[in-house]
Amino acid sequence: MGHTEWAYGLAKDLLETTLPRRWAHTQGVAEQGERLASILGADSDLLIAACLLHDIGYAPDLVNTGMHQLDGARYLRDVAKADERLCRLVAYHSCADNEARQRDLLDVLVKEFDQERADLARALTYCDMTTGPDGRHLDVLDRLAEIHSRYGPEHVVSRSITDATPCIVSSVRSVEAALADVGKADAG
Ligand SMILES: [Fe+2]
Numbered sequence: 031m032g033h034t035e036w037a038y039g040l041a042k043d044l045l046e047t048t049l050p051r052r053w054a055h056t057q058g059v060a061e062q063g064e065r066l067a068s069i070l071g072a073d074s075d076l077l078i079a080a081c082l083l084h085d086i087g088y089a090p091d092l093v094n095t096g097m098h099q100l101d102g103a104r105y106l107r108d109v110a111k112a113d114e115r116l117c118r119l120v121a122y123h124s125c126a127d128n129e130a131r132q133r134d135l136l137d138v139l140v141k142e143f144d145q146e147r148a149d150l151a152r153a154l155t156y157c158d159m160t161t162g163p164d165g166r167h168l169d170v171l172d173r174l175a176e177i178h179s180r181y182g183p184e185h186v187v188s189r190s191i192t193d194a195t196p197c198i199v200s201s202v203r204s205v206e207a208a209l210a211d212v213g214k215a216d217a218g
Contacts, residue, residue: 033079033113040110041082044089051163052088058165059084062157069208070153077150080119081157083112087120097133099126103143118146124155125197129190156205159198170202 038060045053063081067074086092087102094101103121106112121143130136145151159170163180174191181188191198 032075033116034075034082037079037082037116041086044086044092048090049088052085054165055161055163056082056085056165058161058167059157061165062161062167063153066153066157066205066209068212069205070150073150076113076115076119077153077157080116080123080150080154083116084120084123084154084158095133095135095138097126097129097135097139099123099129100135100139100142107142115146115150118143119150119154122146122151124158125194125201128194128197129187132186132190132193152201152204155198155201159202170199174198 041056042053045056060078060081063074063078066077070077083102083106085098085102086105087098087100092101092105094104099121103117106120107114107117121139122145127136127139130139159173160167162168162173162176168176174195177191178188
């Protein structure tokens with residue numbers, strides 16, 4: 031069984047009933063992951079699995095620190111015994127080091143998890159940050175605005191997203207450029 035099939039079952043079990051909107055978002059993020067097969071090749075399976083698992087840390091039973099990236103990655107490592115690369119991608123998804131800093135958890139995050147390859151981390155950030163809470167796809171700037179309006183200016187997530195904006199936007203734009211290059215090569 032590939033990573034994707036396993037990840038789909040696990041994410042569905044954790045999110046579908048308790049957090050249906052988060053599950054809709056997750057499925058939209060995974061659709062974006064499927065679109066990146068042309069630039070990721072053999073790593074596509076890993077990336078799609080990470081898309082499916084990136085938000086499991088929101089599942090009520092998994093909440094511990096309140097930082098969903100860290101809570102999800104710990105569950106994958108300690109309970110699900112997931113591939114180390116999946117744990118790393120989830121731990122740092124969408125430039126999560128910024129939220130870790132805001133929550134005073136950066137030392138913990140860095141001590142427990144290494145970073146995964148930068149192109150894969152950017153790919154996951156692209157998928158998450160071009161998918162809205164209902165699973166629909168949108169531009170990264172609209173996605174950032176949506177997060178700010180959902181949480182409000184004082185929330186730790188909004189402050190984290192402000193700090194993470196350069197990292198998020200550059201990740202998304204670099205993946206868009208890679209997709210455009212592949213599109214040109216296909217057309218030419
Ligand atoms: Fe997400």
